[in-house]
Amino acid sequence: MSTTTRRRIKLATHAPEFYQALIALDEVSATGLDPKLAHLVRIRAAQLNGCAYCLDMHALDAVHEGDTGQRVNLVATWREARKFYTEQEQAALELTEAITLISVDHVPDEKYDIAAKVFDDKELAQLIGLIIMINAWTRVGVTCRLEPGHYQPS
Incomplete structure (x- = not known):
């Protein structure tokens, strides 16, 4: 990593139409899904992509909206903490990992099928959209080096 801090742009300032389109898409991305599930998906993708800003935001939102700190803290090791x-x-977490890490093994049928068994077609489509959306946001956060610690749940 470079020792010199380089200027990072703010997409909201320099590409406002694109940024507003992301916001509009984000607003519909979790429609019909359980909000706790949606936050877990966002948290896991943020962890995998190394986006501290998104991780901070969605962990705070999850707790603010009634999820437990324990579930939020354990999501990185959800396989070992399945009972939670x-x-x-x-x-959803399995599919999140497959889609987020798509360059590793694409999205294997067995991982897709796990989600397809427990979500109806509409829910599955919404889940896929949500995962794609949080991956877009984490790339904004990482690329623009958004800093955690300033977000407050509304």
Whole structure:
């Protein structure tokens, strides 16, 4: 990593139309999904992508909206802590990892099928959209070096 800090742009300032389109897409990305599940998906993708800003935001939102700190803290090791997560949440986390790490093994049928068994087609489509959306946001956060610690849940 470079020892010199380089200027990082703010997309909201320099590409406002694109940024607003991301916000609009984000607003519909979790429609119909359990909010706790949606936050777990966002948290896991943020962890995998190394986006401290998104991880901070969605962990705070999850707790603010009634999830437990224990579940939020354990999501990185959800396989070892399965008893804390529903079957749907486990399937969603599995699919989140497959889509987020798509360059590793694409999205294997067996991982897709796990989610397809516990979500109806509409829910599965929404889940895929949510995962794609949080991956877009984490890339904004990492690329623009958004700093955690300033976000407050509304």
